[in-house]
Amino acid sequence: MPQQTMYEGPNGNNDESQMKTLSKTRRPAPPREQQRLDPTEREAIIAREAVSFFAEHGFEGQTRELARRLGITQPLLYRYFPSKEALIERVYQEVFVGRWNPSWEKIITDRSVPLKARLGRFYREYAQVILTYEWIRLFMFAGLKNLGLNARYLKMLRERAFEKVIEEIRFEYGRPSTGDLPITVLEIEMVWGLHAAIFYLGVRQFIYSMPLETDVDSIIDAKVATFLGGVRTVLPAKTSP
Amino acid sequence: MPQQTMYEGPNGNNDESQMKTLSKTRRPAPPREQQRLDPTEREAIIAREAVSFFAEHGFEGQTRELARRLGITQPLLYRYFPSKEALIERVYQEVFVGRWNPSWEKIITDRSVPLKARLGRFYREYAQVILTYEWIRLFMFAGLKNLGLNARYLKMLRERAFEKVIEEIRFEYGRPSTGDLPITVLEIEMVWGLHAAIFYLGVRQFIYSMPLETDVDSIIDAKVATFLGGVRTVLPAKTSP
DNA sequence: CGGATAATTGATCAAACGATAAATAACGCT
DNA sequence: AGCGTTATTTATCGTTTGATCAATTATCCG
Numbered sequence A, B: 001m002p003q004q005t006m007y008e009g010p011n012g013n014n015d016e017s018q019m020k021t022l023s024k025t026r027r028p029a030p031p032r033e034q035q036r037l038d039p040t041e042r043e044a045i046i047a048r049e050a051v052s053f054f055a056e057h058g059f060e061g062q063t064r065e066l067a068r069r070l071g072i073t074q075p076l077l078y079r080y081f082p083s084k085e086a087l088i089e090r091v092y093q094e095v096f097v098g099r100w101n102p103s104w105e106k107i108i109t110d111r112s113v114p115l116k117a118r119l120g121r122f123y124r125e126y127a128q129v130i131l132t133y134e135w136i137r138l139f140m141f142a143g144l145k146n147l148g149l150n151a152r153y154l155k156m157l158r159e160r161a162f163e164k165v166i167e168e169i170r171f172e173y174g175r176p177s178t179g180d181l182p183i184t185v186l187e188i189e190m191v192w193g194l195h196a197a198i199f200y201l202g203v204r205q206f207i208y209s210m211p212l213e214t215d216v217d218s219i220i221d222a223k224v225a226t227f228l229g230g231v232r233t234v235l236p237a238k239t240s241p
Numbered sequence C: 001c002g003g004a005t006a007a008t009t010g011a012t013c014a015a016a017c018g019a020t021a022a023a024t025a026a027c028g029c030t
Numbered sequence D: 001a002g003c004g005t006t007a008t009t010t011a012t013c014g015t016t017t018g019a020t021c022a023a024t025t026a027t028c029c030g
Helices: A037-059 A063-070 A074-080 A084-097 A103-107 A115-130 A133-145 A149-172 A184-207 A218-235 B039-057 B063-070 B074-078 B085-097 B104-108 B115-130 B134-147 B149-172 B185-206 B218-234
Strands: none
Touching: A037 A063, A037 A084, A037 A218, A037 B074, A063 A074, A063 A133, A074 A133, A084 A133, A084 B063, A103 A115, A103 A149, A103 A184, A103 B085, A115 A149, A115 A184, A115 A218, A133 A149, A133 A184, A133 B134, A149 A184, A149 A218, A149 B134, A184 A218, A184 B218, A218 B218, B039 B063, B039 B074, B039 B085, B039 B134, B039 B218, B063 B074, B085 B134, B085 B149, B104 B115, B115 B134, B115 B149, B134 B149, B134 B185, B149 B185, B149 B218, B185 B218
16 A cells, blocks of 8 residues: 655655556666665765755754655754754855865966966966855855854865965065964055955845846956056065165 | 634733723823824834844844834734835845945045055955945845845945956056956955955854954954955056066 | 565644733832 | 833744654565
């Protein structure tokens, strides 16, 4: 006797008219989804869907609706994550830690490439990661909830990227290293300004739902150029004659 | 037979052992707050506190806690607002409509004042309004919830401020009016960039909880100067010889 | 095939939450 | 002082929501 469920799955899989091709043909990639999954795979699927789900509904989104989207029952979530909060923590890891690319730091400091090209490439690649529906909204939800997450992330961003950018600009213009002359408030504020411009593109798209009229890369190139020009004019005077 | 309730009141008032000192001493000017208020006054108090409350907790904040902060009971809220959603709507009005200053439009277009001074003054005053805990967070909460509110507000901002700014810049540099030559994507994008820089100051403070190291006005002045310089270099060429 | 393991489900709990209705009491008016 | 109006409270309803536990069944292994 078939089980009765109240809802129609997203693919209408309850329909039994489709052929049963479950017959353990040891195919390497069966296109039909299994009913029982390997725990590590199930966990990954839940985590991936949770990213999408919480990005859409915020962290107040209900576990039952997440389960429905996954095609599983709600208690199953608690087999893989001890609490909703633990699942959210996993989402943070997935997005804010997992999507950071360590090679970005090399791009910035690779002096065999002209500075403007380096910055352009870094900010374009960085923008490609954070200018997504999931990244932008989750970052904002996390900020409004306010655990230290955002400040912590931005502290890392400052150390791994912003300070390196400033060091490279100093070098390019023959100024003292940031090791000798500390980074000024003005310098870091200009980097914030560039960051703000990029980040705000994501806010407009994914939080205000206002489609952009231009492609992101050209905006970034323009901003980087303006930034380089601007930072040069306000740099503190040389200390060495 | 007395009814049994399952919970203990916040003050443990079920305990009858405390003295009854409630004996109606008719003092003329009691410093303690009134128990009954005029409906219009009560409504204003609720609305004001709701602004603060929802800015802090988001729109999922509970009506019971709001009532507790107001020193009233939760059902009383429903005497003044038919639903929680109506109360939230009132919060929108209070903040995003009520705090807009119509004279800003005059500041921008007053050609008896130098352009740079006009823009500096407008953006400083505007920043003073939106760079508050309540404004920034409510705007972000509203965006993430996404009714059309943010897009609608920004459409107004564009019409009443951004387009006027561009018109004044066109005039300053002897370019054709925006009535004759439509605003270019590049121009509006540069205004967005300035707006982003200011808005992001609020995000850093009130969403990421990162205190600013500089005063806002000096940042704004610098941004306005950079903006004016930048927009001049990228303006489309004159169409009249 | 047949039993063991464990992934998954069904049932349900307790607290939280928006909302409603009736009871209470503060204030104004005569 | 007495009375009517109504601001405010008390009690409670119906759902929702995170979480728990025992029952179920798909899958693996010999």
